[in-house]
Each structure stands twice: as structure tokens, then as C-alpha cells.
Amino acid sequence: MVSAIDRADITGLILAGGRGSRMGGIDKGLQPWRGLPMAQQVLARLQPQVGPMLINANRNLDVYRTWGLPVLSDSPERDFAGPLAGFLAGLEVCTTPYLLTAPCDSPLLPPDLAARLGEALLAERARIALPRAGGRLQPVFCLMEAGLRDDLRAFVASGGSKIDLWTTRHPLAIVDFDDAHAFENINTQADLQRLEQTPSP
Template identity: 40%
Template sequence: MERFPAIILAGGRATRMGGGDKPLLDLGGRPMLAHVIVRLSRQCGPLALNANGDPARFAAFGLPVLADDLPGFPGPLAGILAGMEWAAAVGAATVVSVAADTPFFPADLATRLARARTDAGPVIAATQDASGALADHPTFGLWPVALRDPLRRFLKAGQRRLRDFAARHDAGRAVWKTAAIDPFFNINTPEDLARARAGPGERSSG
């Protein structure tokens, strides 16, 4: 299976956590970001980090740090665009995206995303509950770098919703059945962080 390059999206402002760098918060004795890097490095090729501000605060992780090149914190799509540009520069046709605040994402993420491709479009992750209802997790996706110009135009037009961009380009879905522990549980608040620290997922995150 091809080992795609991957971008870790850490460009948000963490307002619900009180600001600061959420990926640097402690989880099981190491930064949350360290869990993400370990899990992702087992699945993908070169990794990069999308983050804004002084990149030196992430120097210990040894990854290239890619800032948004559009003003105003446009959200995760800007990070995906940065990842597309970086992946294109290293000669890759696609890039995987993951969120830096979701440290328990599936160990088979990249494989399942790749298997869900049906054409040249993107693929996003989704979960399905016992009733059959789907919940999309579009920050986790496989993105053709050929979409970087349409994505830049989308953002410059003031569009921000990741789901809207994915739908516009007929994104496929890789679907995971909902388990007792949601693999796409993201840590947005202090309460979420407490749950992650207390839960069994932390001990198996890498």
C-alpha cells in the first residue's frame, strides 16, 4: 500500500480550550501531538504540521511547519491547502489530512481512505451508528493535490466549510462502524481533555 504524505492540522485557535496550543497539552505524560505523530507515522510517509505563529514551539517534533498562506484563520481547509502545496512540491499526487486534537483516530485510516477511492476525487472519513446514520469527519481525508487551485479559489471566495468543498468534488467516504470508543473523538474543551485522560483510548494510542 502506498504511504501517502500527511498533514496534521493544528492551525486552530483553541478558543473552547481557552486559547494556546491545544496539541501541546499533556495526554498520558506526553503532548497530544506526540500521540498523533506516532499513530500517523505508522501509516503514512513524510509528515508535516499546519500551524500558525512561531514555528519554533514545535521544533522538538522535527516536522516541517506549514502556516496558512491566507489571512484571517480560514479554518482547516487552509491547512489542507498548505498540505496540498507541500505534497505537490515533494512529488506526491495526494495527501492525507488528520486533526491534531483527535489522537485516537483509526490505525487503518490511510489504508481505508485509499480503498474508498473510486475516481480522482477526495475521500473523507465517516462513522456509522447502529441505526445506519452517518457522521462525517472531513478533517480526516485523502485529497488529490490537483484540487489545490480549486480549493484556493473556494477559500478566496469566502467559503470555509470543509463539507461543502468535499461535496462539490464528489468526495467518497471511508466508513467505520461506531464502537464503544469513538476513534474520531476530538478534544475541544477541558472536559474533553479530562475524558481523554481518563479513558481507555489513551493507553492504546501509541
């Protein structure tokens, strides 16, 4: 029995398509953190865990393209429509069996995220795997079968926008991680400064 998913079978998707409302409307993915834009910090942690990489963004596309990766925008009718719109943008072009998403504002994500989610997904015969840390699910870090694209497309087209309402429609594996800091996201300038002092897991 296969107990692990080969990293080459997972496409990584950085979600940088939000409005950054709680940070004054700025593009959070491009805010500097420890000398690099936050989304590049996420890229540096996620890329070694997966095969192909994609970026979902709805502005500053030329800047993101300079990083040498495909940049996908939400479809026009779903512009800035939240993480599920980003999931769908990634699934529409994903050529591997699995897609793993990560937000652009969580630069401390675990270095074993893909491996542990993949092991649980296979062991539990699930179609989606999510991490849990500090007693809370972290649904924006989502490993999913690429074969769910049609289902997600229909869910979004019907007006669905909440990740938990979509993920719970499918066999779901949940993986507990000890370090809640690894999943912290930066929503404000105060968060940015505080997380600067947090050691990398």
C-alpha cells in the same frame, strides 16, 4: 487494477493551526495527553500510515519544529482561517499524489485510516475520501488528491471556508468506521480528562 495506495504516496498533515477558543485560547496541539502533547500523540498514530509528514501551525512554531518535521503556517490573509486554510497550506507544498489530514486534538485516530480511505478512493474512482463514524461524517480527516490544490486555492480565495461545501464539489468516497471514539476531538479540559480514560482503538 491497483486496489491500495502506497503509503509513500500519501503525505500526512497534522492540523494544529486553530485558536483553541473553546479551551480558553490555548494551543490544543501542545496540551499534554497521556504524557505527550496531543499533536505528538496524533503524529505517533498517523506517521506509520503515510510517507512524508507535515504540521500546520500558526503559533509556537519553534516548539513544533523541534519534532523534526516541516511546519507550515496559513498564508497571512488566511491566518487562523479554519481547516481549509490548513488543507491548502499542505497542498501547496505536498510532493506526493495524495494528502491526508488529521486534527491535532484527536489522539485516538484509527491505525488503518489511510489504508481504508485509500482503498475506497480508488475503488470508487473518487478524488476525496472521508470517514464516517457514529452516523456523522468526519471531514477534518480528509484524504484528497494533491491535484486539487488549484481548485481549493480558488475556492478559498472566493471566500469559501466550509469543508463540506468544498468536498461535495468533487467525486467523494465515504468510509464507515465502527469506533466513533477514534474520531473524538478534545475541545475542553473536561474532554481532555474524559478521553484520558478511553481505551485506544
